[in-house]
Amino acid sequence: MNELVINNIIINRFIIHALRIPYFICCCLLASVSQAQKTITLNTAFAPPISNNTQTGYADLILTEAFRRIGYKLETIHIPAERALINANKGIDDGDLLRIAGLQKKYPNLIQVPEKIINQDFILFTKNHRGFKVNGWESVKYHSVGIITGWKILEKKFSQFGNQIEIIKSENADQLFTLLEKDRVDFICYTHWSGLELLRKKGLKNITALNAPLASPDFFTYLNKKHSAIAIELSAAIKEMKVDGSIQKKYDKIFNPLISPIRNKKN
Structure with missing residues (x-):
């Protein structure tokens, strides 16, 4: 074999390997894009035990598993409630982890996933009115009440009720309970489970959760309309988890330690 033939063989092998490199790079890039498309980012303003930064809250666990069953990875981010809705509606985030029904009327780019995640009581917490009798929304008239901005209900x-109720808004639960601790409001209105968890965590013995709920709405996941194709599929996965007992197991694990005489309501 002469020198010219050997050189040609070397050159041809070099060209083949050189062509393989961009092909390999393209494959890696496509795999990376595909993986990115399989990740769903949902925002939320909910606190423990519903959602937390380690993604081990009740809604976190349910939706992580439900998305896994349809081939997606869930990531959650915690931002203020009002901004969460705006970002989800604009498509900055892929959706909102947990909201009451019907918000798509005001936020048309959001799609409500049909299967509910949880039913929650909105109750009053108080420091100085422990004997107060809750009898619907109207019973709070002529008092001051703290709520979180962006909680639409x-x-x-x-x-x-106009100026018959003084409404003080805060950005998050910590600020909300601080209003009560510092006697800046008569009541705050918050969800039962998250309120009990915050009282436990902070050791707030001087704040009382009042018995009767003002409302007990169902909560649902919302997706931005760009993900409309998976809304029914996700709903079916959640329903399947209810049937196979996965959700009940998570419910018992998360909420049983917090059970109080207020109400032990299951899905």
Whole structure:
């Protein structure tokens, strides 16, 4: 074999390997894009035990598993409630982890996943009115109440009474309970489970959860319309988890330690 033939063989092998490199790079890039498309980012303003930064809250666990069953990875981020809705509606985030029904009327780019995640009581917490009898929204008239900005059901219900109720808004639960601790409001309205968890965590013995719920709405996951194709599939996965007992196991694990005489309501 002469020198010219050997050189040609070497050159041909070099060209073949050189062509394989961009092909390999392209494959890696496509795999990376595919993996990125399989990740869903949902925002939330919910606190423990519903959602937390380690993604081990009740809603976190349910939706992590439900998305896994349909081939997606879930990531959650915690931001204020009002901004969460805006970001989800604009498509900045892929959706909102947990909200009451019907918000798509005001936020048309959001799609409500049909299967509910949880039913939650909105109750009053108080420091100085422990004997107060809760009898619907109207019973709070002529008092001051703290709520979280962006929790639409509370904004709507309390605002219907105009200046007969003083509404003080805060960005998060810590600020909300601080209002109560510092006697800046008569009551705060918050969800039963998250309220009990915060009282336990902070050791707030001087704050009382009042018995009767003001409302007990169902909560659902919302997706931005760009993910409309998976809404029914996700709903079916959640329903399947209810049937196979996965959700009940998570419920018992998360909420049983917090059970109080207020109400032990299951899905």
